[in-house]
Amino acid sequence: MLTEVRSQIKVTMLSIKYAIMRELLNKVTFISNIIFMILNNASFLIQWLVLYSIKDNFGGYTFKQVILLWGMAAITYGFSHFFFKNAYHLSDTINTGRLDTFLVQPKSVYLQAITSDVTVSAIGDILYGYIMIFVTGFTIEKFLLFTFFGILGGISLTAFIIILGSLSFWFSRTDIIVDTGESLAVNFATYPDGIFKGIVKWILYIALPVGIVNYIPISIISKFNIKLLLLCSIYCILIVLLSIFIFKKGLKRYSSTNLMNARV
Amino acid sequence: MSNIIEIKKISKIFKIKEKEKGLIGSLKSIIKPKYKIKKAVNNLSLTVEKGEIIAFIGPNGAGKSTTIKMLTGILCPTKGEAVVAGINPAKQRKKLAYKIGTVFGQKEQLWTHLTPYDNFKFFGAIYDLKNYEIEKRIKELNDTLELEEFINTPVRNLSLGQRIRCEIAASLIHKPEILFLDEPTIGLDPVVKENIRVLIKRMNKEFGTTIFLTSHDVGDIEKLCKRVVIINDGKVVLDDSMENLKYHYLNNKIIEVKMKEKVNLSDEDGITILKDKGYNLKLSIDVAKKSVADVIKLLNTDKIIDINISNEPLENIISNIYKGNKK
Structure with missing residues (x-):
């Protein structure tokens, strides 16, 4: 079992290494993608600066907390897109029969299908997240919690996207559902949860990986709470297990295709 | 000789959505979808002996690829059972993967930006080979499949013939007992086709690999296979030696x-x-x-x-x- 896990991690890391090697073929694009992503994220802070010059509290968040929230959203999104880019293309992978390649290999189809590519600009998101820690006042504790929740959130967001993408086993094209789910999760993650009320708040904490992935971690970083930390961890485990269950259930319905395609 | 593949009354049924033509047809299919049952493979039984080179042929839509996909664990049969190298592909896909190699002429497995050498290293890791084992195997494959000239050239810069040779080499990295070749010579010129055929024969002879080949190219079948299985509408319509086929049908x-x-x-x-x-x-x-x-x-x-x-x-x-x- 342990050997199998080690071997799976080795293959996953090799996939990521080779994907980075491909991206490094064009160094200018590689670096500019990262820098422009940092600038893109930074541009949104201007609107918050203007808003906080009028009022010093939005939805219970100070300006520093909003910056941290942005940082958390960026690192979560960045981690997910860097390590699991293909999770966002799962619908296409299923519909074009590209799972065939992974099914004839002695490794986890679930992991192979989501880890064989990287988004370079996501490095910009991760760096941006860490810059926000320095902007809001660096402490070791904050750094470690931020990293922990960034990874946890990235995994939870990926699992959520896999669940939506796996629907393609039943309903052919679900890429629009995946795009919508991703947009909702990312957009809501950058606003203080205090501004949302009623059903919207319920949706953010139950249906979308926003409340437990972004809002609660920010509150834990501000005031440590072990119970909430455990809640976030359990949520992550449950959503990953659910995504594996749905993917495996769907895989039994996989019908492949004879479309011509290439691994690029 | 012992059987390496045993297919027992295997069937694969697909439920395909049917749509009337035009926009109205598309709208109707949303409100009241109609489905057609397609028996891609119908009660097919077959055995293949160890070390055989078998041609598994048929017209487009006959069920060749579906059968291969069931034998390699890509698809689960609707009915029946297959045993490949002593393993049920539907139940033990990962275990089977160590014993089989696949080359789909229409689907690329290699990373196009990497060299064949890096690709082989990757595939070696997939099959849990140690570094020294991978190096040894690359050397063997290099000698047999004559890859020296382009082993360090990115796959995207290779000709189609060179690429197919690399695809075959990658599928052999773990010394599989059976190699499934689905139209390996598709799109190749006659000289390259001939080279690939020579290599396939050499692999069968040197490594004792069982070859399960589908192809629309009669040259592939005639020059490589001693046994021909023809399927149509998901059923075996002829299973005979190449010699008998020529004798009885000529x-x-x-x-x-x-x-x-x-x-x-x-x-x-x-x-x-x-x-x-x-x-x-x-x-x-x-x-x-x-x-x-x-x-x-x-x-x-x-x-x-x-x-x-x-x-x-x-x-x-x-x-x-x-x-x-x-x-």
Whole structure:
């Protein structure tokens, strides 16, 4: 079992290494993608600066907390897109029969299908997240919690996207559902949860990986709470297990295709 | 010899959504979808012996790829069971993967930006080979498949023929017992096709690999396989040796003749005129009804300048079997 896990991690890391090697073929694009992503994220802070010059509290968040929230959203999104880019293309992978390649290999189809590519600009998101820690006042504790929740959130967001993408086993094209789910999760993650009320708040904490992935971690970083930390961890485990269950259930319905395609 | 593949009454049924034409048809299909049941593979049984090179052929949509996909664990059968190298592909996909190799001519497995060498290292890791084992195997494959010239060139810069050689090499990195080749020579020029055939034969001889081949190229089948299985509509319609196939189905001879004078010959029982250009004739003779000697007598031997008698091309024989014209 342990050997199998080690071997799976080795293959996953090799996939990521080779994907980075491909991206490094064009160094200018590689670096500019990262820098422009940092600038893109930074541009949104201007609107918050203007808003906080009028009022010093939005939805219970100070300006520093909003910056941290942005940082958390960026690192979560960045981690997910860097390590699991293909999770966002799962619908296409299923519909074009590209799972065939992974099914004839002695490794986890679930992991192979989501880890064989990287988004370079996501490095910009991760760096941006860490810059926000320095902007809001660096402490070791904050750094470690931020990293922990960034990874946890990235995994939870990926699992959520896999669940939506796996629907393609039943309903052919679900890429629009995946795009919508991703947009909702990312957009809501950058606003203080205090501004949302009623059903919207319920949706953010139950249906979308926003409340437990972004809002609660920010509150834990501000005031440590072990119970909430455990809640976030359990949520992550449950959503990953659910995504594996749905993917495996769907895989039994996989019908492949004879479309011509290439691994690029 | 022992059987390495045993297929027992295997079936695969697909439920395909049907749609009437046009936008209205699309809207109707949303409100009231209609489905068609397609039996891609229908109660198919087959055994393959260890070390065999078998041609598994049939027209488009016959169920060849579906069968291969069930044998490699990509698809689960709706009914029946297959045992490949002692393993049920539907139940133990990962375990089976160590024993089989696959090359899908229409689907690329290699990373195109990497060199074949890096690709082989990656595939070696997938099959849990140690670094020294991978290096040793790359050397062996390099010698057998002659990859030296381009082993360090990115795959995207290789010709199609070189790429297919690398695909085959990658699928052999873990020394599989069975190699499934699904149209490996598709799109290749005749010289490269011939090279690939030589390599496949060499692999079978040197490594004892069982080859399960599907191809629309009669040359592949004729030059590589001793046994031919033809399927149509998901069922086996012929399972015979290449020798028997040629012997039993070669009822027709083709006569091409160049005459001194114009000959007036018409279609009659046993003779079909394929081409008539006055002095040059091309005839198809059904030897069960008319002997070749009788036809030559009809033509008048004194007036023949040149004559060529040949067997009907294998392509035609297979095509006739596909159409169900012959049994």
